[in-house]
Amino acid sequence: MGWFNRKKESRADETTVTPPADDVLLKALLGSTTITKEQALNIPALKSCINFVADAVSMLPIKLYKQENGKAIEVKDDIRTKLLNDDTGDTLDAVQFWRALLSDYFLGKGGYAYIGKEKNQYRGLYYVDETNISIIKNVDPIFKDYDILVNGKTYKPYDFIKLLRNTKDGAQGISIIEENSLILSVAYNSLVYEENLVKKGGNKKGFLKSQRKLGEVAIEALKTAWRNLYSNNSENVVVLNDGLEFQEASNTSVEMQLNENKETNSAEICKLFNIPVNIIKGTASSKEYTNGFKMGVMPVLIVIQCALNRELLLEKEKSSFYFAFDTKEMLKGDIKERFEAYKTGIEANFLQIDEVRFMEDLPALGLKWIKLGLDSVLYDVETKTIYTPNTNQTSSIDNLKGGENDANRNKE
Structure with a gap:
C-alpha cells in the first residue's frame, strides 16, 4: 500500500498544471x-x-x-x-x-x-x-x-x-x-x-471545458497535444473529442496595445x-x-x-x-538655409566671398573686397586702400588719417 501511495503522489505532481509563462511584462514589473x-x-x-x-x-x-x-x-x-x-x-x-x-x-x-x-x-x-x-x-x-x-x-x-x-x-x-x-x-x-x-504561431490562449471527468491518461495526452500545438509547428493539430470544448480567452490590454x-x-x-x-x-x-x-x-x-x-x-x-x-x-544644414546664412554674413561685412567658397570646398577667386556702404565703396583689407568705382579714385586709410591730422592742425 505504501508503494502504491508514493507512486500515486508522484503522478499527481507530474500532472500539476503550471501557470502561463508568457506574461513576461508582468514578471518584469514584479521582479527584477x-x-x-x-x-x-x-x-x-x-x-x-x-x-x-x-x-x-x-x-x-x-x-x-x-x-x-x-x-x-x-x-x-x-x-x-x-x-x-x-x-x-x-x-x-x-x-x-x-x-x-x-x-x-x-x-x-x-x-x-x-x-x-x-x-x-x-x-x-x-x-x-x-x-x-x-x-x-x-x-x-x-x-x-x-x-x-x-x-x-x-x-x-x-x-x-x-x-x-x-x-x-x-x-x-x-x-x-x-x-x-x-x-x-x-x-x-x-x-x-x-x-x-x-513562437506560439499566433495561437490564442484559452480554456478547455469538459462535460465529464477525464482520466489521467486522457489528461496527459491532451496536455502533450496542447504543448505541440503551441510549438509553432503547422502540422500539429489538437482534435477535441465529444464532450470537449475550447473557449478562447480575451486579449489582454498588453496584447491589444x-x-x-x-x-x-x-x-x-x-x-x-x-x-x-x-x-x-x-x-x-x-x-x-x-x-x-x-x-x-x-x-x-x-x-x-x-x-x-x-x-x-x-x-x-x-x-x-x-x-x-x-x-x-x-x-551646414540644407543648401537654401546655408546660402541665406552666407548672404547675411557677406552683407554684414564679416565674411568675404573667398571665405565662403573655402567653407564650401570651392577654389578661391582672389576676391578680397568687402563692401563698406552704398554698394559702391570697396575696401581692401590687406593694402588698406579704398576704391570708389563711381569716381575711379583710390585712397589709403593712412593718407586719410594724415590729412585729418593736418586739417586739425590748420584749425588750431
Whole structure:
C-alpha cells in the first residue's frame, strides 16, 4: 500500500498544471528590472541612438590647434591627429575605435583607451573593454585618487583616455542602464513578450471545458497535444473529442496595445539621448537633425575634447594647445538655409566671398573686397586702400588719417 501511495503522489505532481509563462511584462514589473548590456543592445531605439552618436563622432575630424597672438592656428602633421582620425596603432581603426568607446560610455562604466607612449612620443591608442577595467580608489572624499587595474596590472589615470558619463569620482561613470533600468527593462521585455507570441504561431490562449471527468491518461495526452500545438509547428493539430470544448480567452490590454507601447517606449528611450525620435525613424527634417546633433552629439564631443586635452597634451602644451572637432560640416544644414546664412554674413561685412567658397570646398577667386556702404565703396583689407568705382579714385586709410591730422592742425 505504501508503494502504491508514493507512486500515486508522484503522478499527481507530474500532472500539476503550471501557470502561463508568457506574461513576461508582468514578471518584469514584479521582479527584477535590471537588464544586461547585451540585452539592452537588442532594443532597436537604444541601438539606433548610440549608432547615431557614434557615427557622427567618427565622421568628424579631430584637429589640433595652437593659440598664437590671439589666433588659433591648426597644427598639421601631428602624430596624435593621425591616431585619432585614421590609424590608432591598434587592431581597431579610428571608426571602430570610437564606436567601441561610445558603446562602453553609454552602457558600461566608461570608455577606456590605453595611451601607448615612449618618452613623450605617442605610438598608439589601444581600446580596452570596460569589463576588463577595475578601479581601486582611495578613501579621501576631497583629494580623490585611484589606480586602474587591467588583468591584475596596475596603471595610473594618465595612462588612459577616459570617457565617463555622469561620473562623480573621475574614475568610472554611470551607465544609462543603471540610471534608467525600468524603461529599458520594459522595452526589452516587450520584445521578449512579442517573441513568445510569435513562437506560439499566433495561437490564442484559452480554456478547455469538459462535460465529464477525464482520466489521467486522457489528461496527459491532451496536455502533450496542447504543448505541440503551441510549438509553432503547422502540422500539429489538437482534435477535441465529444464532450470537449475550447473557449478562447480575451486579449489582454498588453496584447491589444503592443505596437502603441513599442512606439511610446522608443520615444522615451530617445529622450534619454536628447535625440528626436524622427531621426531614428529616418523622417527627420533638416532642423530636427540639426537639433539632434546639437543636443545629443555636441555634449559628447565636449566630453571627448576635455578628455583629449587632459590626457593627450604634454604639460608644457596645455597652456597653448587644444584639440577640437571640426563640426562645420555637420551644422551646414540644407543648401537654401546655408546660402541665406552666407548672404547675411557677406552683407554684414564679416565674411568675404573667398571665405565662403573655402567653407564650401570651392577654389578661391582672389576676391578680397568687402563692401563698406552704398554698394559702391570697396575696401581692401590687406593694402588698406579704398576704391570708389563711381569716381575711379583710390585712397589709403593712412593718407586719410594724415590729412585729418593736418586739417586739425590748420584749425588750431
